[in-house]
Amino acid sequence: MIIESKKRDVALVVDDSPETLRLLTDALDTxxxxxxxxxxxAAAMRIVDQIxxxxxLLDAMMPGIDGFETCRRLKREAGLSNVPVxxxxxxxxxxxxxxxxxxxxxxxxxxxxxxxxxxxxxRVHLANARLTQSARAALDVSGRFLLAVNRQGKIxxxxxxxxxxxxxxLGADGDDLVLPEPLRQWLDVAQRSASKTQPTAALSSNAQLxxxxxxxxxPNEFLLRLAKDxxxxxxxxxxxxxxxxxxxxxxxxWLSKGKTNRDIAQILGLSPRTVDKHLEQIYAKLGVENRTAxxxxxxxATRRET
Numbered sequence: 548m549i550i551e552s553k554k555r556d557v558a559l560v561v562d563d564s565p566e567t568l569r570l571l572t573d574a575l576d577t578x579x580x581x582x583x584x585x586x587x588x589a590a591a592m593r594i595v596d597q598i599x600x601x602x603x604l605l606d607a608m609m610p611g612i613d614g615f616e617t618c619r620r621l622k623r624e625a626g627l628s629n630v631p632v633x634x635x636x637x638x639x640x641x642x643x644x645x646x647x648x649x650x651x652x653x654x655x656x657x658x659x660x661x662x663x664x665x666x667x668x669x670r671v672h673l674a675n676a677r678l679t680q681s682a683r684a685a686l687d688v689s690g691r692f693l694l695a696v697n698r699q700g701k702i703x704x705x706x707x708x709x710x711x712x713x714x715x716x717l718g719a720d721g722d723d724l725v726l727p728e729p730l731r732q733w734l735d736v737a738q739r740s741a742s743k744t745q746p747t748a749a750l751s752s753n754a755q756l757x758x759x760x761x762x763x764x765x766p767n768e769f770l771l772r773l774a775k776d777x778x779x780x781x782x783x784x785x786x787x788x789x790x791x792x793x794x795x796x797x798x799x800x801w802l803s804k805g806k807t808n809r810d811i812a813q814i815l816g817l818s819p820r821t822v823d824k825h826l827e828q829i830y831a832k833l834g835v836e837n838r839t840a841x842x843x844x845x846x847x848a849t850r851r852e853t
Contacts, residue, residue: 555579555580555581556579556580556581556601556602556673557580557581557582557583557598557599557600557601557602558575558580558581558582558583558600558601558602558603558604558669559583559584559585559591559594559595559600559602559603559604560572560575560582560583560584560585560603560604561584561585561586561587561588561590561591561603561604561605561606561609561614561617562584562586562604562605562606562609562635563586563587563606563609563610564606567606567635567658567660568584568586570660570662571604571660571665572584574662574665574666575666575669578666578669583598583600587609587610587611587612588609588611588612588613588614588616588617588620589611589612591603591605591617591621592617592620592621595621595624595626595627599626599627599630600630601630601673601676602630602631602632602633602669602672602673602676603621603630603631603632603633604632604633604635604665604669605617605618605632605633605634605635605652606634606635606636607634607635607636607638607643607646607647608636608637608638614634614636614647614650615646615647615650616650618632618634618647618650618651618652619650619651621651622650622651628703628704629676629679629704630676631653631654631672631673631675631676632651632652632653633652633653633654633655633656633665633668633669633672634647634652634654634655634656635656635657635658635660636655636657636658637657637658638657643655653672653675654668654672656668692705692706692708692709692712692772692773692774693705693706693709693761693770693771693772693773694706694709694710694713694770694771694772694773695768695769695770695771696726696734696768696769696771697767697768697769698734698735698738698767698769699725699731700725700726700727700730700731700734701724701725701726702724702725702726703768705724709773710724712750712756712773713750713773716750716756717750729748730748730750730758733748733758734760734769734771737760737769738760738763738769747759747760749793749797750773756773756774757773757774758771758772758773759771759772759773759774781796781799781800781803781845781848782848785845785848789832789833790832791829791832794825795825795828795829795832798811798822798825798826798829799829799841799842799845800845802826802829802838802841802842802845803841803842803845803846805842808822808823808826826838826841829841
């Protein structure tokens with residue numbers, strides 16, 4: 548019987564101190580890990596082009612590219628976004644700790660390094676990273692297209708299927724995956740809304756997909772869900788016959804489902820005043836005077852289509 552050996556975790560240690568590198572290399576190797584070393588940030592970037600580590604130990608203060616900037620560059624790489632980074636430094640000021648966490652680090656240890664404490668932190672962060680990866684894989688298999696973005700609209704993470712859909716519809720990939728400006732504006736309104744109704748927005752003008760705002764996933768991380776657009780089920784012929792725009796078609800469709808103006812505003816991420824203006828245009832184009840008549844026409848059109 549062939550017994551497969553357990554996969555060794557790979558640690559990348561980035562530090563310009565030979566003593567620190569020797570200390571950590573010996574300790575991590577004894578703990579059963581494969582260790583790669585880099586003396587500066589540039590060398591670390593070259594290493595991760597070839598292999599993806601399971602965890603990164605990063606000196607904060609190095610000549611050339613410091614640890615904070617190195618971490619930011621590492622986190623821009625799609626394959627490294629979920630790899631935990633532990634900062635190491637002799638600086639224990641709150642300012643430097645905050646800088647490390649804001650750069651993408653998950654932990655901060657001060658020098659001289661206590662090996663047993665460091666190994667314990669590594670085990671915890673490796674376990675957390677595996678749980679996160681397993682959870683996202685499970686969500687992906689179950690058809691949950693989830694993603695998280697920061698306030699600037701940059702995709703922090705996404706389940707694999709969601710990532711593919713985003714790449715296809717936004718025309719970008721990797722560290723270029725950012726929500727376009729209209730969706731960033733929608734996100735700003737959605738995350739400040741106190742309403743319990745989940746605001747949604749079309750992913751793009753030609754996509755049958757909507758983004759649903761699910762809530763905060765962290766201090767600067769917002770959880771979104773991708774789903775098929777069920778709000779624009781009016782026949783295309785109906786919309787073209789009356790000259791309705793895509794937004795007017797959405798408003799009328801939700802109106803025909805019995806939603807109030809305020810409901811429609813929250814669902815589409817609009818202001819109630821904007822919904823009122825769209826309804827004025829819809830009434831004029833349909834030749835009716837009120838929402839009841841407009842809803843009746845839309846409902847009849849949907850029934851004829853089905």
